[in-house]
Amino acid sequence: MDFTWTEDDAAYRARIKDFLARELPANWDEIARHGPGSPEQTEFSLEFCPKLAAEGLLIPHWPEEWGGAARPPWEHFILGEEMWRAGEPRGGQYMNVNWIGPVLMKYGSAEQQAQYIPPMAEGKAIWCQGFSEPGAGSDLASLRTRAVREGDDYVINGQKIWTSYAGLASTCFLLAQTGGAEGGRSGIAIFLVPMDTPGIEVRAIPSLIGHGDIHEVFFTDVRIPVSTRLGEEGEGWTIISYALANERVGIPRYEMGSAELDSMVAELQRRGQFSDSVVRSRAAAAAAACEAARLQVYRVVDGRARGAAPGNESNLARVAVVAAEQAVTDFGMDFLPDGFSGSDHMSMLSHHERAIVTGIAAGAAEIQLNLVARRHLNLPKGA
């Protein structure tokens, strides 16, 4: 066991911090205040990601044949941690480099790879993921959007919801049913759908987590060629499982939380309000929750780095991350309640605004608790 960083890893982290200090603009706080899913940050990512690419920091973990440097998983993870700590200047493009690109490398046709992978590697592609539906949230396999084969085309009808980045995305990674009426996992296929195809309508949903962050996407008689299908009919669930395995640990929210905690403590110190034992003890409790989450996430990454078979550690880690984020937010709400108003504390405002989504996005925390109970603790399934 070794909980220290190698010299190479520490140097790599320092290099990323230097790059961010150099390249983030003076008004970055104002841009980041809107959140990674905002139109402001999505547009910024189109400036920022090409710079990252030029520096060799956008896709270093990708194989060399796709323009990467085949760097190890820990470097990839450190990169993500530092980006999220800074407020994620890659916007939604983090999805491209983390899982959409690798999924296309494994399952895409030569034509799909040639069309989609180079723009991702250059930092110029915005994607959205067409997963959740009004009737399919945590129970994703019950999705009902249907793709019907007509000659060399598919015709898609249905509705997606809670779709991040849809307002500016050029392509949608879409899940739809092609199977029989029974639906379910075995009938799911994936389509790479250009968002300018006729019949697609995007509506922004006014939300608590920032304007322009989540959308409804309607598909009405959307006709796309068979060549847009990724993999085979019925292979969608397998591909999604592979994609999620690539994205096992999700967003390192404990890192954002820990950074936010430092800035909240600095503000309390500035106000002369950080000498009270209750305040200090609560700040430390939030910090310890972040560390508990951090180490559980690191254990998942370590397993991946050593090529170990994925276990249930990622389910535990996700629960721990939610608890950490909540502890940080509760601390801020209790001792800096003015962080919700005005614009003096942009990162705090932004953090508090988005923290509510932590236990909901990318799978509800209760689903993770179910998985921990059943798979990790081997508790029986209910009647």
Next chain:
Amino acid sequence: MRFDLNEDQSTYATFLEQMLAAPDTGFQPVEGWGRYDYGTALDAQLDENGFFDAAREEELGSVTAALMVYEAAQVPVCIECAASALIRPFLGRDVSRPLAVVVDDAPGAIRYLPQAKGLVSITATGVRYADLPEGAVQPVESLYAYPMGTVDRDALDWTALDVDTGDLRTLWQVAVAAELAGVLKAGMDAVIDHVRERRQFGQPLGAFQGVQHRLATAAVEIEGARLQMLKAAQSRSAQDAAAALGYVQGVATRITYDLHQFMGAMGLTLEHPLHRWSYRAKLLRADLGGSSASYLAYATERWGAA
């Protein structure tokens, strides 16, 4: 950053596991409604085979010693392990074991004092050691599942030790965190066995989501505690140790409550081992001032003095 054990640690862990699984470490009710069962045979076996000296060996180190405390806390018999594994190797002189520890002159009974050969005192001003002469210790009856005792501390022959008191305090925080995480894990495992088998309303208790989620949350927290404790054992930093101890003491109260809740009336008896862990947890969660004190120490390390 590696979470797997090295070869020496693996070998150590395998042999330790075998010893901890020996038949005489299992649960036996103690006559006269006794609340603890000192594992005399296990203690001797671990001692003879050098298990308490892991921290002295470079390839094993204090992480392995902490892991031993965590594992040994999980058997239903109790043995004095925490001080022997994480304090004794760092005293700068050879002392006999079992060993008892008192921090900041905390008043009242001290765990393992009836078995201990010596007492270590850690305060802000220094670390002292005293042999415990025969007959000096008065055993004290206690609700906790530990042998407890008192001694006239002023009457002991103390020797000041030339060691860093901050470092010893950190090691003891790690030791307490390891033992507390271990007893919580063992209690949880016992309760999981129970709720898998016990059926009410036509299904096992463990199939009810109200039970599942609370146990799953406990599992996540205990794992978070274990990893923080191991990290602190390696770094021996005051900040890491304070976080590890504050965290596990903070979650211990609710977890202990839940474990007894799910064990129902069976958990109230001395015929089931749950109390052997839960009533150790009740003492450990308040040790060294409890969670808030650990967190205040953490705040000072991370953000400076108040």
